[in-house]
Amino acid sequence: MGDAYAKRVLLTAAAGDAISRGIATNLAQHGCSLVLVGDEGALAATAEEVKRCGGRGVPVVGLDFEACDEAAVDAAVDRAWRCFDGLDAFVNCYTYEGEVQDCLSISEDEYKKTMKVNVITPWFLMKAIAKRLQHAKSGGSVVFLTQIIGAERGLYPGAAAYGTSLGAIHQLVRSSGFL
Numbered sequence: 001m002g003d004a005y006a007k008r009v010l011l012t013a014a015a016g017d018a019i020s021r022g023i024a025t026n027l028a029q030h031g032c033s034l035v036l037v038g039d040e041g042a043l044a045a046t047a048e049e050v051k052r053c054g055g056r057g058v059p060v061v062g063l064d065f066e067a068c069d070e071a072a073v074d075a076a077v078d079r080a081w082r083c084f085d086g087l088d089a090f091v092n093c094y095t096y097e098g099e100v101q102d103c104l105s106i107s108e109d110e111y112k113k114t115m116k117v118n119v120i121t122p123w124f125l126m127k128a129i130a131k132r133l134q135h136a137k138s139g140g141s142v143v144f145l146t147q148i149i150g151a152e153r154g155l156y157p158g159a160a161a162y163g164t165s166l167g168a169i170h171q172l173v174r175s176s177g178f179l
Contacts (some may be wrong), residue, residue, distance in 0.1 A: 013037050046058075057089055090141070122172075151170055
């Protein structure tokens, strides 16, 4: 990465898990400033770890991926944008796996929760950030991390909702590539 990423400001949607912590600390070690968005309690430890690994202070913007609407997401992105007077990129590594069960057993509520957390809220985030990047005429990047389960069948029995949601993210990225 080197100097190409130094002084870049990234909004990272994270769950505070090992993968998102690893991504955040790696980006910070390469000079990026980060704003973390997601569950404030879960991300406090990630913010501290990033700081210990040589990163600057890491603001955490609270956002409940399950309960938010587009206006709440837009307000969260606005708070994140103001932390460093702009953003250069958005990295979404927040996912909800949900209950592992076959597609005939999963409840409507569980299916909706999986779609809300993994597809709808990230779509709101992408829209809010892309609009600001276009308005600022600064360019930028939007990165979604998923698993291969969204592109291949039969890899993870019992993950119908999860696999469907990741497949939806693949299509969202493909259809949004013109931004």
